[in-house]
Amino acid sequence: MTLPTSASPDHDDLRSALRALCAGFAPEYHRKHAQDGTYPTEFIEALTRDGWLAAMIPESYGGAGLGLTEASVIMEEINRGGGNAGHCHGQMYNMGTLLRHGSDAQKARYLPDIASGKLRLQSMAVTEPTTGTDTTKIKTTAHRKGDRYVINGQKVWISRLEHSDLMILLARTTPLAEVKKKSHGMSIFIVELSDALGQGMDIQPIRNMVGHETHEVFFDNLEIPAENLIGEEGMGFRYILDGLNAERTLIAAECIGDGYWFLERAADYANERVVFDRPIGQNQGVSFPLARAYVNVEAANLMRFEACRRFDAQQDCGAQANMAKLLSADASWEAANACLQTHGGFGFAEEYDIERKFRETRLYQVAPISTNLILSYVAEHVLGLPRSF
Numbered sequence: 001m002t003l004p005t006s007a008s009p010d011h012d013d014l015r016s017a018l019r020a021l022c023a024g025f026a027p028e029y030h031r032k033h034a035q036d037g038t039y040p041t042e043f044i045e046a047l048t049r050d051g052w053l054a055a056m057i058p059e060s061y062g063g064a065g066l067g068l069t070e071a072s073v074i075m076e077e078i079n080r081g082g083g084n085a086g087h088c089h090g091q092m093y094n095m096g097t098l099l100r101h102g103s104d105a106q107k108a109r110y111l112p113d114i115a116s117g118k119l120r121l122q123s124m125a126v127t128e129p130t131t132g133t134d135t136t137k138i139k140t141t142a143h144r145k146g147d148r149y150v151i152n153g154q155k156v157w158i159s160r161l162e163h164s165d166l167m168i169l170l171a172r173t174t175p176l177a178e179v180k181k182k183s184h185g186m187s188i189f190i191v192e193l194s195d196a197l198g199q200g201m202d203i204q205p206i207r208n209m210v211g212h213e214t215h216e217v218f219f220d221n222l223e224i225p226a227e228n229l230i231g232e233e234g235m236g237f238r239y240i241l242d243g244l245n246a247e248r249t250l251i252a253a254e255c256i257g258d259g260y261w262f263l264e265r266a267a268d269y270a271n272e273r274v275v276f277d278r279p280i281g282q283n284q285g286v287s288f289p290l291a292r293a294y295v296n297v298e299a300a301n302l303m304r305f306e307a308c309r310r311f312d313a314q315q316d317c318g319a320q321a322n323m324a325k326l327l328s329a330d331a332s333w334e335a336a337n338a339c340l341q342t343h344g345g346f347g348f349a350e351e352y353d354i355e356r357k358f359r360e361t362r363l364y365q366v367a368p369i370s371t372n373l374i375l376s377y378v379a380e381h382v383l384g385l386p387r388s389f
Helices: 009-023 027-036 041-050 068-080 090-099 104-114 235-271 284-312 320-349 352-367 371-381
Strands: 121-125 141-145 148-159 166-170 186-192 201-205 214-225
Touching: 009 041, 009 068, 027 041, 027 352, 068 090, 068 235, 068 284, 090 104, 090 121, 090 186, 090 235, 121 148, 141 166, 148 166, 166 235, 186 214, 186 235, 235 284, 235 320, 235 352, 284 320, 320 352, 320 371
Parallel strands: 121 166
Antiparallel strands: 141 148, 148 214, 166 186, 201 214
16 A cells, blocks of 8 residues: 655655656565675666756756755655665765855866766765764864875765765864864865775775665875865865755655555555454554554654755754654654564565565664754754753
C-alpha cells in the first residue's frame, strides 16, 4: 500500500518520475550491495543521467535550478523506494556551500561538469577523531605558501571518497589561540581528489555496521592551489553552516522516506498475516504502535518542509533544520521498531529488507549530529538557556 502523506501536491509529478526510476531497481539489487558492501553504481548513474543529482544547480550551469525542497523530495523518495540516499546525498548538501559562497570562476569551472555527471562532488571533510562535533577545535591546518595552501592533519568518517572527484575541506588557517572568536580562522577549500590522493592525502576505509563507504583521511603536506579557497579566508565556519543545515534537512527527508517505507510494509503485513484466525492488524497491540509511528512521521514531515522553505528563502533555518532532523530521526526509528515487531521473526530475515533498513535508519540517531546535541542547540539558541558546554 501507499500511505497518504502531508507532502505538498506540487511535487506529485516529481515523485511519480522518481518512483518509476526507483522501481527499476528491485529490492534484491539494494540488498546485494548492502550484503557485499559495494556501491550501487548503476542506480547512481541512473539518477545522474536523469538529472536528479543536479537538481540544485542553476539552469545556466546545466542543472534544474530547483531548491532544497525539491532536493529533499528526491532524497525521501530514494529511501521510500527501498534504496539508501546516503550513497549520493553529499552532492546535494555540498552544493549549497559552492553555490552560495564559491566564486564565479569556481562555479564556471565545476558546476557544468557536476551537472553533466562528469564530476561528482560527494564528500565533505569536517569531522576529526579528537574533536567530533566540537568543530571550532579542529586541528587540521592550511598554511599559505605562495600560490598554494599546505594541508596537514586528519579527518574521520569522510564518506564516498572512492566515488567522488571533489571534496569540500574545512581547515584552520589561523590558530585557535590567535582569533577573537573561536568560530573564526577556519577556511573552506575544494580539493580535487585525483591530484590529492597519494600526493599528500591518504585514506583508510572504516568498516561499519551499515556498510556505508566511509574513511579516515590523512593529510601530510598536501598542496592545493590557493584559487581553491572558497570565499574569504577565515570565514569557513560561517560558510559551512549552509552545508550543515542543508545536510540535516536532507537527512530528515531521508528519515521520512524510511518511516513511510517501514509503515507501508508493516501495514501490508499486518493486513495479510493471519494468526488465531484473524489478521494481526486487528489487534490493537499491533495497530496502535503503527498508528502512533505514522502520526509522528507525518508531524516530522511538516517540520522538514518548514526547514526547506526557510533555507530556500535564504532565511535563518538553523533551529528548523536541527528540529527537523531530530523529529524525523526519532520518527523513523520508532517506525522501524514497530515494523520489526509487527513482522516478528520474519523481520530478521534478509529477504524482507527490514533488518537492512533498520540498521540504516539507526545511524541517524547519531549522525550527522547526535540528537542530544540538537537538544542542546535548541535549549541555548531558541530557549535562551545557559550554554551547557
